[in-house]
Amino acid sequence: MLQDAVLSEFNVNIEALMAFDGGKWVWRGDPSGDFSIKSIRAIFCEAGQSLPPPWAFAWCKLIPLKVNLFMWRAVQNRVATYDQLVKRGVQTTSVLCPLCGSMDESICHLLSGCSFSSAVWSLVASWVKIFNMFFFSVVDIVKAVDFLPLENTTRMALCAILFTTCWVIWLERNEAIFNKRQHSVNRVFNDIKSVSFHWVGNRLKSRKLSWEDWSAFKM
Template identity: 25%
Template sequence: MLVDREGLWYRVLVARYGEEGGVLKDGGRRASGWWRDLQRVRDGGGGVDGEWFSSCVSKVLGNGGNSTVDEASNLVWHKNVPLKVSILAWRLLRNRLPTKINLAVRGIMVQDAHLCVSGCGMVETVQHLFVSCPIFRNLWQYVRAWIGVSGVDPFDVVDHFVQFSYLLGHAAKKRSFMQLLWLACVWVLWTERNNRQFNNTENTIYQLFVQVQNHSFWWLKAANVVHELGVHNWFACPLPCLGIG
């Protein structure tokens, strides 16, 4: 990973920490714990050789591909969700969105401008923007509280999608609703990201949550899904409105 200069992870690390004399910089105090551990292995710590390092890191971090992506991709195509939203999610799961880190890796954006639009000070990757950002991740907490479930967000966005889709169990109607909510969330987050980046406008996380409620309601209503308790109860208890709670 640290010698393949054309590989995905090498380019990500260069964008994050920089390069000097053909060697990745250590990142100083701002370096993450896992990167400091990898440096110790790279520099000979732990008594391991380069072949072991390359193979084990590839197993943990991947090499730009992921066998679970194809499985998760089947969940993005939802009959009640606009096609543009599913396409966004499809690109997200393959890390093909024009996030700042992806633009920096391609030389389209300077490295100093690749921080998250939330102002948290971290690099804008898909994992960060949609899952681990200390600002934006609160949206998932709002949504889980709304439907009355609890959970911990996985770091990986693919794992996050699959886990979220089955929070209510494996019943088809419940899984379908959770898929729809996840897609609504990523659509709202990406739209908010673009508005902050290009339009200099900003919503609170609670306002984003209300957008998720509205999107999910109107997507289902457009598909003639019956809301048994009416629109006003939707914002308080969506599951009974769909007859699945």
């Protein structure tokens, strides 16, 4: 089934590698209990997954591991969008993007070229006070903060927002397919703000983050 193919995309069971012990999360993928890029790469290699691209993928510490993994796979074009499902021999009723319906779906189109996603990015750009956000590939999204003269905390927060935006767009895409939910640019944007606030607020150690500051992107 199409839904089974999507749900099995992350065939490494990340949740099984996490445990809450003694008031903190412990990573079971390493004997030390500490998460490391080396350990996650080793697990992916054992599962037959490909290694990351030649340039260094910068994992964002302010968002959950599952979102970093999603972005890692998106950069490698290994997310179960329609174009990839067709390549795997999975039958689909359509290959058109479920959010705009005007072009064949690929991860590049979904996150950077889709008219729906472009409208979302426009709202995000206004929120974080960046003149525009035009991306031509997933790599452009991942590396966007590299070219901005930002203080480190602001850079990390912006990276978290970019990754969260991609993740929420992906979830909206799945809702449109599996639950036939009518998609909404404003709802997606509001979800991005609230979800990223929760993730960043719980992980940012340098300062206490208020909703008022986050809503105005005052870092």
